[in-house]
Amino acid sequence: MNMRKLVGRNFARLRKESGLSQEQVAERADLTQQYISGIETGKRNPTIETLYAIAKAFGVSHVELVLPDGHDD
Amino acid sequence: MNMRKLVGRNFARLRKESGLSQEQVAERADLTQQYISGIETGKRNPTIETLYAIAKAFGVSHVELVLPDGHDD
DNA sequence: GTGTGACTCAGAGTCCGTA
């Protein structure tokens, strides 16, 4: 289980469903667009507090961001 | 939602249900008792990879460690 | 059997620019 990639996939999918851009999410979560990009591409290893902040930023539960999706990489 | 305390409560509860001491969990997870203590007391802000590591070492899903419990602090 | 403070070092997260 690659947690970075799992969170990245979940995040990118949910964000797109919400219709928000990385820039908009970054502003709401008080983070940078570059950092959001790093999360979605699986390069970053966010803390649980950051996870919660970004989940809240587009109105989903932080639990959804860590739910396994069968990809298993 | 205080994520540190939430994870701490979840971890402590699951650990006690299993009947193991912090020392025993630490040994299984190849970590120190002090580190486990820091998680349970909400002093640490673990990354998602650390979260996954301790969950796995303890035999529960990482999802269980972040599930809200109604405490809301 | 558990919690605290101090520690080293790697990485979280920033800002700049750029493509």
Next chain:
DNA sequence: ATACGGACTCTGAGTCACA
């Protein structure tokens, strides 16, 4: 609108001695 890179600061990872 997104991703990459360097240089930067601050905090998390993980430990030890001790309360």
